[in-house]
Amino acid sequence: MQMVGKVLNYFLVVIVSVFLxxxxxxxxxxxxxxxxxxxxxxxxxxxxxxxxxxxxxxNTILFTLAISLSTVVINVILxxxxxxxxxxxxxxxxxxxxxxxxLPMAIPGVAIALALIQTHSMIRGSGLLILAGHVxxxxxxxxxxVLGTLRxxxxxxxxxxxxxxxxxxFYRFFHVIMPAVKSAVLSGAIMVFLLSLGExxxxxxxxxxxxxxxxxxxxxxxxxLRIEIGSAFTxxxxxxxxxxxxxxxxxxxxxxxxxxxxx
Amino acid sequence: xxxxxxxxxxxxxxxxxxxxxxxxxxxxxxxxxxxASSSQKSDSEYVAIAYNNPPQWANWEAVQSxxxxxxxxxxxxxxxxxxxxxxxxxxxxxxxxxDVAYYGIVFGPKAVENDVVQPxxxxxxxxxxxxxxxxxxxxxxxxxxxxxFIVNTQALGDVPVPKSWADLLRPEYKGKVGFLxxxxxxxxxxxxxxxxxxxxxxMDDWEPGFEYLRKLEQNQVIHPKTTATAKVIKGEIPILxxxxxxxxxxxxxxxxxxxxxxxQEGTIKVPYIVSLVKNAxxxxxxxxxxxxxxxxxxxxxxxxxxxxxxxxxDIPKETEEKFLPAEDYERAKDVDISKMNEVEADFxxxxxxxxxxx
Amino acid sequence: xxxxxxxIFMMPIMIIFSxxxxxxxxxxxxxxxxxxxxxxxxxxSQMITNPYYVKGLINSIGLSVSVTLVALVVSGVxxxxxxxxxxxxxxxxxxxxxxxxxxxxxxxxxxIIILFGTTGLVPILTQKLTGQPSMVFAYTIxxxxxxxxxxxxxxxxxxxxxxIKEFDYTLEEAARTLGANSSQAVVHVILPAVLPIFASAGTxxxxxxxxxxxxxxxxxxxxxxxxxxxxxxxTLNFNIEVASAIxxxxxxxxxVMNFGYQTFLKRGSY
Numbered sequence: 001m002q003m004v005g006k007v008l009n010y011f012l013v014v015i016v017s018v019f020l021x022x023x024x025x026x027x028x029x030x031x032x033x034x035x036x037x038x039x040x041x042x043x044x045x046x047x048x049x050x051x052x053x054x055x056x057x058x059n060t061i062l063f064t065l066a067i068s069l070s071t072v073v074i075n076v077i078l079x080x081x082x083x084x085x086x087x088x089x090x091x092x093x094x095x096x097x098x099x100x101x102x103l104p105m106a107i108p109g110v111a112i113a114l115a116l117i118q119t120h121s122m123i124r125g126s127g128l129l130i131l132a133g134h135v136x137x138x139x140x141x142x143x144x145x146v147l148g149t150l151r152x153x154x155x156x157x158x159x160x161x162x163x164x165x166x167x168x169x170f171y172r173f174f175h176v177i178m179p180a181v182k183s184a185v186l187s188g189a190i191m192v193f194l195l196s197l198g199e200x201x202x203x204x205x206x207x208x209x210x211x212x213x214x215x216x217x218x219x220x221x222x223x224x225l226r227i228e229i230g231s232a233f234t235x236x237x238x239x240x241x242x243x244x245x246x247x248x249x250x251x252x253x254x255x256x257x258x259x260x261x262x263x
Numbered sequence: 264x265x266x267x268x269x270x271x272x273x274x275x276x277x278x279x280x281x282x283x284x285x286x287x288x289x290x291x292x293x294x295x296x297x298x299a300s301s302s303q304k305s306d307s308e309y310v311a312i313a314y315n316n317p318p319q320w321a322n323w324e325a326v327q328s329x330x331x332x333x334x335x336x337x338x339x340x341x342x343x344x345x346x347x348x349x350x351x352x353x354x355x356x357x358x359x360x361x362d363v364a365y366y367g368i369v370f371g372p373k374a375v376e377n378d379v380v381q382p383x384x385x386x387x388x389x390x391x392x393x394x395x396x397x398x399x400x401x402x403x404x405x406x407x408x409x410x411x412f413i414v415n416t417q418a419l420g421d422v423p424v425p426k427s428w429a430d431l432l433r434p435e436y437k438g439k440v441g442f443l444x445x446x447x448x449x450x451x452x453x454x455x456x457x458x459x460x461x462x463x464x465x466m467d468d469w470e471p472g473f474e475y476l477r478k479l480e481q482n483q484v485i486h487p488k489t490t491a492t493a494k495v496i497k498g499e500i501p502i503l504x505x506x507x508x509x510x511x512x513x514x515x516x517x518x519x520x521x522x523x524x525x526x527q528e529g530t531i532k533v534p535y536i537v538s539l540v541k542n543a544x545x546x547x548x549x550x551x552x553x554x555x556x557x558x559x560x561x562x563x564x565x566x567x568x569x570x571x572x573x574x575x576x577d578i579p580k581e582t583e584e585k586f587l588p589a590e591d592y593e594r595a596k597d598v599d600i601s602k603m604n605e606v607e608a609d610f611x612x613x614x615x616x617x618x619x620x621x
Numbered sequence: 622x623x624x625x626x627x628x629i630f631m632m633p634i635m636i637i638f639s640x641x642x643x644x645x646x647x648x649x650x651x652x653x654x655x656x657x658x659x660x661x662x663x664x665x666s667q668m669i670t671n672p673y674y675v676k677g678l679i680n681s682i683g684l685s686v687s688v689t690l691v692a693l694v695v696s697g698v699x700x701x702x703x704x705x706x707x708x709x710x711x712x713x714x715x716x717x718x719x720x721x722x723x724x725x726x727x728x729x730x731x732x733i734i735i736l737f738g739t740t741g742l743v744p745i746l747t748q749k750l751t752g753q754p755s756m757v758f759a760y761t762i763x764x765x766x767x768x769x770x771x772x773x774x775x776x777x778x779x780x781x782x783x784x785i786k787e788f789d790y791t792l793e794e795a796a797r798t799l800g801a802n803s804s805q806a807v808v809h810v811i812l813p814a815v816l817p818i819f820a821s822a823g824t825x826x827x828x829x830x831x832x833x834x835x836x837x838x839x840x841x842x843x844x845x846x847x848x849x850x851x852x853x854x855x856t857l858n859f860n861i862e863v864a865s866a867i868x869x870x871x872x873x874x875x876x877v878m879n880f881g882y883q884t885f886l887k888r889g890s891y
Contacts, residue, residue: 112645209340230731
């Protein structure tokens, strides 16, 4: 009975792993095929599709990187600041505000987008609305990650020590707290970047032709162009996302302050 | 750890450089539809935004390119479909982003109803047939195609290429036929209209059409919600009922193993129109774009993209030869657009109730 | 006691949040209560009376609940396995199974098409084995279910692994020395302790599944879910009020789930 359980265990692990990883590998191969129909390489291989990806979507990739980096910077500043404030208080109404600030994680992206279209359509053309959507959507993530870390006993002690030695709140924030939460902030920042990079639901309703992001471009390439180009574009996305994710895991392994897998 | 961060930075940098590099050479995402960019002028470039201008549809990429050559005005690509275009125009009524909109003819009256377009009669306006334009000039046909079967012969394998609507009902085509969901994309409605007329129905009598659609549905039809040309090129959907020019493009430009078939019992023409958007941010550039689209130069480019120009111009012989013979196209009928628009709501209700099994 | 410095620190986030999130949400809710003729609640009442919308509601909730449950079970097994076994390349493996968190829905849809589409890997294999292609799931309800699993499992594995890894195994060892066998230890000692994290991961997965749009948009089907209905209303019927109502309904369901589990958990806390 024990053996059967163990075999089933292994079997499940293998099946799920294959299910998740195999299509990615196939996509990578497919991006090099001249014609991907019922088979992949009978017509030959080519790097052409990658050229086409950069031709059609070069702007898009740059714009996405700009948006995602800006989102990270804004949220690191805002999130850490806010988490610091919350870690020091324990009022009931602060708890309520904490829940409100975590709302964007619970509200569906399409609702956020629909709401933003109705109120801020003037900044849509410049791409700022997409930035706003991304910042709001990813804020709770970084906020909660840093807050979780700050709430552990050691930080409170650290902060109170510095205060008792005469440091002002401003000084404490920049010279005591920030350095200590570095790894939580970094881990949160990477997650924010990844989520912003792949964000589709909100951006799909907010983009304009000049402000397309990578996921919208992926959608575009898979539907209006062809699967080989879509695959090549996906591989570009993989090249950005996989190393970042890898770094994130390495970070979480080494930090002793992680909660909930860093998420 | 530091090495990894270094590697990532190099990767991101490389990808950015590659993106930059290819941008400086030939920056011109093809979307045929005009993309609307509300007020973005890049340096000395002028801009017109057209909604629904995907590069690979109806040869818009070439049109935008030639337009830029001639006038210096850049029209970026945009991949909205007709429905999304009209929605965007309505949503942006107070802050229009687009200058020009391109969509299926059924949307013309809707756009007028919603007051999002303005009249513009370019010098070629009079050459367009009456039925295919708005009398005030709020929309006008620029080219048309026909509903046809786009067949991926490699995906079919040994199964013969279907030649008629009746063929599609046969068991050997089970799970191999697809057309866009009418509740999600306008061309789906055109497909249904085509088969209704082919089966002997009319705009007032949809029974023959629905009888056929119910039977066809038993054959496991696939209904994508958005453009599926990539899927037919791959063979995911071996037989896609769609606009013929998508099939020609797949065959001649993408070198896919694809054949275009006009069904024996008949089909309909699908005209596409453009409008000048009300309160367009770059009105002058938008007008020039419409002029170019209707000029000889523009119309020939559409012919090269396998769409039939609306004006009577000379098409180069080698392009003409790529189309199916003229007698096939005699089976493609015109449709009363206003009637088609009127009965659409009823059609959608019937479609949801009768054809789609809950 | 809130120190004097805190209000200044709080200002930026409160301003940004109110302007770009709270205010638009209020506008969304208001617009959902209007139509061409004025104030009305009919957009909401039709959610429970019109079979078209009811079906969408049931489909959405049913799909999200079933995907969440299956994802939790599968990820639980996977997370426990990873917590107890080490093997070369484990970091890379973990990266590969969790990075799909960042995948946009469109790509997830295509991963399923690659596996189970008409020209997918599995049908081609079955054709080689049996002569007939089968298991073309991509365009069926099962295909959508698999696609939702595809983006849910990476999330749940990541959340569960973090907690299981931190788990204090001395508890389990204590149970073992007292005579419990391996499965008893799991069921009676470990599971109750990690239950909160399962619940938390579950609600987050549920919310993501309820809100997912891109995936269903790529995979065709007549299986309507709320986000697609919202898209149809917005894009095809130009009905921003009805679309807003649907968006609010999805939001309320997710929020209730998220806060509901917290109160439920606090009551039964250890």
